[in-house]
Amino acid sequence: MNELMEMLKDRPFFEGLSEAHMKLLAACAALRSFEPDVCLFREHEPAEAFYLVRSGTVALESRLPGRGARTFATLGEGDMLGWSWLIPPYRWHYDARAITPVHTVHFDAAVLRDRMDHDPELGYALLKRFTGLIVERLQAARLQSLDIYGDADVGLGG
Amino acid sequence: MSVSAAEPAHEPMAPEPWRIRQVRREVADGEVFTWTMEPLSGEAAVARPGQFNMLYLFGVGEVAISISALADDGTPVHTIRAVGSVTRAMQDLGPGDVVGLRGPFGSAWPVAAAEGRDLVLAAGGIGLAPLRPVVHAVLARREAFGRVLVCYGARSPRDLIFRDELEQWRANPDLDLRVTVDRGTADWKGDVGVVTQLIDRGGFDGRNAIAMVCGPEVMMRFSALSLHRRGIAPERIHVSMERSMRCALGFCGHCQIGPHFVCRDGPVFPYPAMEPAFRVNEL
Ligand SMILES: Cc1cc2nc3c(=O)[nH]c(=O)nc-3n(C[C@H](O)[C@H](O)[C@H](O)COP(=O)(O)OP(=O)(O)OC[C@H]3O[C@@H](n4cnc5c(N)ncnc54)[C@H](O)[C@@H]3O)c2cc1C
Ligand code: FES
Numbered sequence: 349m350n351e352l353m354e355m356l357k358d359r360p361f362f363e364g365l366s367e368a369h370m371k372l373l374a375a376c377a378a379l380r381s382f383e384p385d386v387c388l389f390r391e392h393e394p395a396e397a398f399y400l401v402r403s404g405t406v407a408l409e410s411r412l413p414g415r416g417a418r419t420f421a422t423l424g425e426g427d428m429l430g431w432s433w434l435i436p437p438y439r440w441h442y443d444a445r446a447i448t449p450v451h452t453v454h455f456d457a458a459v460l461r462d463r464m465d466h467d468p469e470l471g472y473a474l475l476k477r478f479t480g481l482i483v484e485r486l487q488a489a490r491l492q493s494l495d496i497y498g499d500a501d502v503g504l505g506g
Numbered sequence: 507m508s509v510s511a512a513e514p515a516h517e518p519m520a521p522e523p524w525r526i527r528q529v530r531r532e533v534a535d536g537e538v539f540t541w542t543m544e545p546l547s548g549e550a551a552v553a554r555p556g557q558f559n560m561l562y563l564f565g566v567g568e569v570a571i572s573i574s575a576l577a578d579d580g581t582p583v584h585t586i587r588a589v590g591s592v593t594r595a596m597q598d599l600g601p602g603d604v605v606g607l608r609g610p611f612g613s614a615w616p617v618a619a620a621e622g623r624d625l626v627l628a629a630g631g632i633g634l635a636p637l638r639p640v641v642h643a644v645l646a647r648r649e650a651f652g653r654v655l656v657c658y659g660a661r662s663p664r665d666l667i668f669r670d671e672l673e674q675w676r677a678n679p680d681l682d683l684r685v686t687v688d689r690g691t692a693d694w695k696g697d698v699g700v701v702t703q704l705i706d707r708g709g710f711d712g713r714n715a716i717a718m719v720c721g722p723e724v725m726m727r728f729s730a731l732s733l734h735r736r737g738i739a740p741e742r743i744h745v746s747m748e749r750s751m752r753c754a755l756g757f758c759g760h761c762q763i764g765p766h767f768v769c770r771d772g773p774v775f776p777y778p779a780m781e782p783a784f785r786v787n788e789l
Contacts, residue, residue: 360708405697419690422697426707447695484706487728491700492688496722497631497661 352377355453359400361428361477369470372463373455380454382446388429395432395440396458401425404450409443417443421488431478433457519753521562521606522548529600532585532667536597538632540585542577546604552580553610555617555639556746556774559584560754562606563599567592570751572636572773573610582610585635585667611754613774615718616744617643624652624710626738628729630659630701630721634667636746636773637720641675648680653710655682659701659725662687663694682709701725705732712737718774720746727784730777743777 352374356362382388388399388406403425409417423429432440464471523546532538553573559582562568569592574585588597617640629637644651656675660666675683684704686697717733719726726745733743749761749768756770763783766772
């Protein structure tokens with residue numbers, strides 16, 4: 349547990365959390381590794397976890413009928429993965445697949461969700477962090493969908 | 507021919523004839539290509555990273571193109587993306603063909619100011635071309651800099667330029683190269699997503715870092731936000747602006763952004779000087 353605390357405490361995502369909340373998070377955490385090509389989770393499965401990627405690359409994929417899986421984003425060292433556990437119906441909206449060997453900290457979100465309901469301070473602290481993450485990803489997705497390097501934007505933009 | 511001085515060597519409005527020595531295709535369809543050139547006569551001024559030349563295709567027109575490297579003899583290398591009438595016509599030229607060149611013009615990346623600091627380079631699309639000479643300058647005096655991060659985003663794997671060099675940079679422990687594409691392909695094993703995500707992963711000391719950003723304006727704006735969020739003060743974030751150019755000498759006003767002339771005061775600016783323009787362009 350101490351080792352996990354050490355791992356979490358330097359990550360910007362957890363910055364500013366109280367000692368007690370950090371201890372709780374560490375108590376809900378475990379190290380998990382994934383071989384290349386193994387799914388961390390799949391679309392529609394119950395979302396009962398979130399992850400801190402310690403190393404390696406994870407592809408987030410959507411499956412398109414007749415066209416197979418398509419990677420819409422990748423996550424790497426230091427990235428947080430997963431917020432579907434926060435919002436009903438608590439199911440994943442995409443697949444997460446290891447592209448390289450991936451080492452993570454896995455958090456038991458079902459337990460944390462329950463604790464957040466009973467401890468509004470913890471609930472607010474975590475929601476604030478996950479909302480920041482969601483906004484960051486939303487902005488990134490918006491930028492990605494603009495096709496900024498396409499023909500509409502020329503010159504140095506090309 | 508000899509190479510000297512940092513200012514345009516000749517009459518600044520009169521293009522000097524330069525011969526294309528070598529053409530290198532950067533992407534499969536040749537839409538992006540790199541020219542190594544030599545002056546037919548006289549002296550060529552040595553450009554600094556971030557500066558640009560005006561390249562003139564006789565009878566067609568003139569375009570601003572950044573220095574994408576300096577050849578061993580100090581002559582400028584240019585990397586061009588064919589987008590319109592002049593640059594598409596340039597795509598048809600080969601070794602031995604002659605074009606007009608005036609320059610170098612404009613401000614340079616503050617490479618010396620980055621010494622002793624971490625350096626973050628963020629490039630989008632062909633925006634890697636004007637930043638490449640910075641990487642060369644850093645590698646030539648690597649010990650003078652802290653951590654050096656190169657974040658490069660492109661539309662798809664087939665749009666990545668300078669591939670051989672990217673491989674060398676990737677293998678170089680002195681550089682932290684991160685590459686991402688907006689749209690992956692089945693055989694692409696790298697990152698998918700926008701370049702800001704590469705910045706968000708950190709790996710530099712924001713309080714002591716300097717950043718140089720080049721790409722589409724919207725990419726530069728979001729990159730500046732990410733860099734700032736990571737602790738880099740706005741005045742230590744530098745961007746390279748692009749505006750349509752005519753004289754390149756601060757006379758005609760074609761390239762004006764507010765009180766600034768991109769050709770004379772830029773193209774490299776500290777981010778705060780350009781922030782109002784980014785906001786207006788996003789309205
Ligand atoms: C300082 C500076 C450095 C540059 N460095 C490079 C470089 O290293 N490599 C490179 O490939 N390009 C570079 N550019 C951009 C290049 O100058 C333009 O792509 C070129 O002028 C287009 O000319 P054209 O006649 O081929 O296209 P046009 O026929 O003039 O235009 C084709 C389309 O591009 C648009 N367009 C033209 N010029 C610009 C521009 N400057 N900005 C935005 N939209 C434009 C037009 O509106 C039109 O839609 C740089 C520009 C500046 C100002
Ligand atoms: S191009 Fe004429 S003032 Fe800048």
